[in-house]
Amino acid sequence: MKNVNKFVILSLLLMINYALEDVDMKQQIQQLDQNRFGHTLLDTIYLQLQTQEPIERLMGTLQQIEDRYYQDQKEEDVSHKDYQDSCSVDLQNLDQNIKVSDNERIKLEARLEGELYPKREILQKLITQKQGELKEFSDELNELDQQREEENDEHQHKIHEHEDVIAILMQARTLFSENLQSHDNSFIQLNNNGIELLQKHFGASIKRASKFTYRTSWGKMFKALATITSRVNQLQDSAQVENVILLIDQLLEQVHDSMDLEKFSEEKRIQAYEKTRNLLVISINTTESTLASAISDLALVNEVIEQTQATLDNVNQRLEMLQQSRNDRFIICEQEAQDYSDSRAQRDSDRDVVSQTIGLLNKSLRTLKEQLALRMAAGEQLEDV
Secondary structure, eight states: OHHHHHHHHHHHHHHHHHHHHHHHHHHHHHHHHTSHHHHHHHHHHHHHHHTTOOHHHHHHHHHHHHHHHHHHHHHHHHHHHHHHHHHHHHHHHHHHHHHHHHHHHHHHHHHIIIIIHHHHHHHHHHHHHHHHHHHHHHHHHHHHHHHHHHHHHHHHHHHHHHHHHHHHHHHHHHHHHHTEEEETTTEEEEOHHHHHHHHHHHHHHHHHHTTOSSOTHHHHHHHHHHHHHHOHHHHTSHHHHHHHHHHHHHHHHHHHHHHHHHHHHHHHHHHHHHHHHHHHHHHHHHHHHHHHHHHHHHHHHHHHHHHHHHHHHHHHHHHHHHHHHHHHHHHHHHHHHHHHHHHHHHHHHHHHHHHHHHHHHHHOHHHHHHHHHHHHHHHHHHHHO
């Protein structure tokens, strides 16, 4: 009796266990069926079971698939690592090239802003300054030459006036000398003709002196001589005549001294003019030389600026291309990493499906057959509906 009860209990436990196994397997099949790959795999297994193909061959195929998934994943892991390492190297190289180009850009901009632009500005200011100085020196030189020309004209007029005065006095002296006559071999006097000629001569000289520009005092001297000449009675005295001639000689000496002084003053003016002019010419030549050098230097600086700006443009373009290449490379590498992650997840999912299916086969082939048959029957009923 006890043995019968024990058998009943064991049978009941087995039935419960089978029932639980059926429920558990059914849930597993439903779970696999929700997966696209699992659904296809279950269909394939069912068909192979229907053909009475040996289960060992089916198990071997599934294990090969599982091993293939594992091996493919290992290979993809290695390939992915190599690719990501290559990405890291590429990005590192691009970053280094970007850094080098950026440093070059900074140096070029620093040279432009800190050296070339200030130098150009200094040269431009220097050129403007020297052009102004050159104009001032040229104006001063022109003014000096004009002044010298005016001084020379004035000097020539003064000399001409002195020469006129000397000629007038010399002619007066000649008239005195040529028109003297002896009286009783002891008295010298002017004849009437000489007095008349002298009066006419001094009258004309007074008119001529009135046109003098620089020494109007000459006219007063001629008036005084004309007055003396008009005093005929006094000129009948030989001593008075000789005094007049002596006076004329003194006046001639004074006029010669005045003319010599004027010539001396003119020489001094010429010396001062030449000295000042030489200094101005030196200043002009120096300024022109400095200006020419500044213009030449500015042309060179402008050329260097153009070359530097062109180089900077190339560097900026290269930098932009490098940054774009880096961004593109980064996006590609990240996309590959995402593709790898998605592929790995999908492969893991498919491999889990295969592993789970192998587990079902190993666990209970008979129950699996029944559940697959029920599954297929349910699918056909749904198709009929």
